[in-house]
Amino acid sequence: MDYKAKILSVDDSSIIRKIVRNSVEVLNYSLLEASSGEEALSILVKEHASIKLILLDWNMPGMNGLELLKIIKKNILYKNIPVMMVTTEGEKGNIVKAVQAGVVNYLLKPFTSEELTKKVMQCIGRV
């Protein structure tokens, strides 16, 4: 059985999830991938206890990232999992909305793998 701590990447772009995977594996975490908010909720039901961080895109088909964030923060089982937005959404008003809804960090695309690794480490308390 795999007891490695996990990070959940929620992004409709498979390329972004692959980029995230590279950075996460360097940090010795395993990556769970969801291409939509709905898929992320299914994963959370089974895996929430082992997930240390959720990386969340904003603009996705179906439920958007902010909607998913609000659901996560209302759920007693998931609300303590830190969430970081990884998104192209750079409008100040929307960043404020995400912070008010409970994100602990925010990374704008485009990003380098070094920037991603550093922010992930900040979120999981390794720096």
Add this chain to the structure above:
Amino acid sequence: MNNTNQNKLRNIEESSQEFSNWYFSNAIKEIIFTMTGMEVAEEKATEETIKDLKEQISGIIMLIGNKRIMISLGMSTYTAKNLVASMTGLESGSLTKEDLVDGAAELANIVAGKIKAKFSVNGERYDILLPYTITGDDHSIIHKNKSAVLIRLYHTENIAVIAKVFFL
């Protein structure tokens, strides 16, 4: 030409100038550099000067706000493989068609995000629609009678990306 059409033309010209001054000169170069490490050269282009370049994959996105803007990033399969391989660190030979299509769409999405953020500083609010991709040998993008108001070529030895902006 009546006054209304003259005003429309003036608006488009001003918007084109705005794009050429900042958005296309900085945004796309910066995005490609950050995501791939490649420093691209930029050239002004026309449909005539790019007619021999293959556009096999186009990542397309629309911004809706004060203006309706469509942006396309067209490239050959060869360019898409080099870009996506550099973005992901994967061997270009291992990439699937889905990877290339997704990579082109995501690049367009990131470009739109940059432009939206830049507009918002000036108090202009835009929504970004989800990106999509058109594939096929030597395809062209025509939106009714609107032709691209800006065309730029971004290139290195290994890639050539044709960026077009349409005001719809």
